[in-house]
Amino acid sequence: MSPDLQNALTDFIPQVVPEIVLGVSACVLFLGATFRVSRHVWGVFALVALTLASFALIATIRSLPLFTEPPTTFDKSKWPLYAAPVLFTPLALFFKVVGLVTGFLLVLLSWDEGGEDHAGEYHGCLLLLVAGIGLVGAANDLLTLFLALELISLPTYLLLYLPRADERAQEAAMKYFLLSVFSSGLLLFGFSYLYGLTGTTNIPALLDMFASGQERLAPNPEASTQQPWVGVTLLALVMIVAGLGFRITSVPFHFYAPDVYQGTTTPAAALLAFVPKIVGFAALLRILGYVPGLSAFERPLGTAMGEQVPMLLWIMAAVTMTLGNILALLQDNIRRLIAYSSVAHAGYMLIGLAVVRYLANAPGESVGGVEALLFYLVAYGAMTLGFFAVLHYLDSPDRPLESVDDLAGLGKSHPSCGLLLTLFLLSLIGMPLTAGFVGKFLIFFDAMGLSSQNAEQARLYRILALIAALNAAVGGWYYLRMIGVMYLREAIDPLPRPRPAPVVATIAVCATLTLGLGLFPQSLLQLIRDALPRPNAQLVARAADEGQAVARE
Amino acid sequence: MDFTLTTYYPIFIYLVIVIGFGIAAIATAHLVSPKKVTPVKQMTYESGMDPIGDARQKFDVKFYLIAILFLVFDLELLFLYPWTTTYQQGSIIPAGLRDIVFWEVQVFLLTVIIAYLYAWRRGVFRWR
Numbered sequence: 001m002s003p004d005l006q007n008a009l010t011d012f013i014p015q016v017v018p019e020i021v022l023g024v025s026a027c028v029l030f031l032g033a034t035f036r037v038s039r040h041v042w043g044v045f046a047l048v049a050l051t052l053a054s055f056a057l058i059a060t061i062r063s064l065p066l067f068t069e070p071p072t073t074f075d076k077s078k079w080p081l082y083a084a085p086v087l088f089t090p091l092a093l094f095f096k097v098v099g100l101v102t103g104f105l106l107v108l109l110s111w112d113e114g115g116e117d118h119a120g121e122y123h124g125c126l127l128l129l130v131a132g133i134g135l136v137g138a139a140n141d142l143l144t145l146f147l148a149l150e151l152i153s154l155p156t157y158l159l160l161y162l163p164r165a166d167e168r169a170q171e172a173a174m175k176y177f178l179l180s181v182f183s184s185g186l187l188l189f190g191f192s193y194l195y196g197l198t199g200t201t202n203i204p205a206l207l208d209m210f211a212s213g214q215e216r217l218a219p220n221p222e223a224s225t226q227q228p229w230v231g232v233t234l235l236a237l238v239m240i241v242a243g244l245g246f247r248i249t250s251v252p253f254h255f256y257a258p259d260v261y262q263g264t265t266t267p268a269a270a271l272l273a274f275v276p277k278i279v280g281f282a283a284l285l286r287i288l289g290y291v292p293g294l295s296a297f298e299r300p301l302g303t304a305m306g307e308q309v310p311m312l313l314w315i316m317a318a319v320t321m322t323l324g325n326i327l328a329l330l331q332d333n334i335r336r337l338i339a340y341s342s343v344a345h346a347g348y349m350l351i352g353l354a355v356v357r358y359l360a361n362a363p364g365e366s367v368g369g370v371e372a373l374l375f376y377l378v379a380y381g382a383m384t385l386g387f388f389a390v391l392h393y394l395d396s397p398d399r400p401l402e403s404v405d406d407l408a409g410l411g412k413s414h415p416s417c418g419l420l421l422t423l424f425l426l427s428l429i430g431m432p433l434t435a436g437f438v439g440k441f442l443i444f445f446d447a448m449g450l451s452s453q454n455a456e457q458a459r460l461y462r463i464l465a466l467i468a469a470l471n472a473a474v475g476g477w478y479y480l481r482m483i484g485v486m487y488l489r490e491a492i493d494p495l496p497r498p499r500p501a502p503v504v505a506t507i508a509v510c511a512t513l514t515l516g517l518g519l520f521p522q523s524l525l526q527l528i529r530d531a532l533p534r535p536n537a538q539l540v541a542r543a544a545d546e547g548q549a550v551a552r553e
Numbered sequence: 554m555d556f557t558l559t560t561y562y563p564i565f566i567y568l569v570i571v572i573g574f575g576i577a578a579i580a581t582a583h584l585v586s587p588k589k590v591t592p593v594k595q596m597t598y599e600s601g602m603d604p605i606g607d608a609r610q611k612f613d614v615k616f617y618l619i620a621i622l623f624l625v626f627d628l629e630l631l632f633l634y635p636w637t638t639t640y641q642q643g644s645i646i647p648a649g650l651r652d653i654v655f656w657e658v659q660v661f662l663l664t665v666i667i668a669y670l671y672a673w674r675r676g677v678f679r680w681r
Contacts, residue, residue: 003649006647006649006650010652027667031670
């Protein structure tokens, strides 16, 4: 074994120090939870652990070089550099930071969850979840990726079950468990095919192998339909997209969401709305090879097999947002409504994924699509977590906040809460000056901006942008209905005045983010641009040539 | 990539033989065997004892907890056994990786111990 390879396999430990800190703290929390201590102790402990992990992350940034150097050509001598199970790339750093911020918000949001008895376990599970987000972002191997995804799924089952033990919560936890296990099975099935075809689980090696296979087929496109491996690869990709589609609640894997959100507590629903989406999209970006520059290949796996995978994502995006929005119109329970709204938002985000291929090859600075998708993810997280946090703040055991009608008169009885809910709802609609607007704008703009490519594709994606715009208008109706109920109707039985709680901090941060990203989107966009590697210059030039050739014909 | 179906012909032939043998065995038994039904023959097999009660009854949840703990240690053993036997063989674990693999196994053992302590503290072993 070469020394380079050995170093790659042994020297990755310092890169995962933040995750190790979180894991060890979670173990302490699990053991500590068996002693009778006030639940506030465990909340504070979780916050301290997250702070320590943040410092560890800062230390790793200072001391370790970020893995930014993409080889321009297929260079065998550089392969050992890519052999590590995790790579500390700028994109991984982005996901780690998002994970830690989410962790802080979730710990504050669910401060009182789990009761005196299980608060320790609850916060321990939250810490494991944050570690999982960081590992998914950094994963460089199919096995690491799968384990990191499971590191998020397993604590999620507990988080659904721990805070409430009534029948509906149990049903929700059971439903989520069974469907999640099923989706993991699909994912593993897809992984096993990729492994069987290439003999490796290392993602860059795998992507490169498909790219070179595609290169060999390139002179004779008709032959590709006769090659069995092309079909098997497509099958594997469909399985993987299906398995991850469950996590991002895209149609047709969305049907668990409304029941589970409704059955579980508000903090757990907030977590389910955001965390699986981050990791689902992170994993999709990685496996489909939509992060150019990270491997020595030129064509992403998602497009190496032609137009099918972008087309699949196109259809999923269109169906997901349409169905999500239409079904949300019919809902009366707030959590159910937001579940369908989260399905619709997954649809908007899928547009970002569907257009990547064409934008990545387009001459230009940025990797469109991915950039818009990541911005939308952060904006979506801020507004959804904020919305759920206000709901949780107003909710009390004596006077549960369940249906839209419970919000009646909120604008008068709780002016500040009403104002904050309105802010988050306007952001979910996509009103200007909020984060939601910038996210939607970037996504729609990407879908519209394909004109330089071949005309048929451009038309197809303009249709997608049109569907999305119509959907945004439909979505406006049910969000505005909630605002209307808050301000135009009188409460028969007003909600009681809530007591101050750590949740207020979550609400404040989310509101700041929602407004801040809406007013100054450039700050986050620049961060995301820096996190994404530039597309290969040769590739861009070649794609431009091909585009001209197509145009001439 | 030389991927053709011909590579897998032996497996297909093998599958056909295996399935055919299974079907043939069952079919022959049905066709050839004498069919004399007696109550004793119809009785559930309980290693020679007469069966008592129904098999489909509720079990105490305590049994499941013990079963899960058993599984934890069972899997741990399953994982450790191959490692201990191949640890010294350079062909399977390269010498350069031996240290890191050793410590990774220690971490794995530690997590199992933590899970065990947690179960202990939560009173899984108190049979009440």
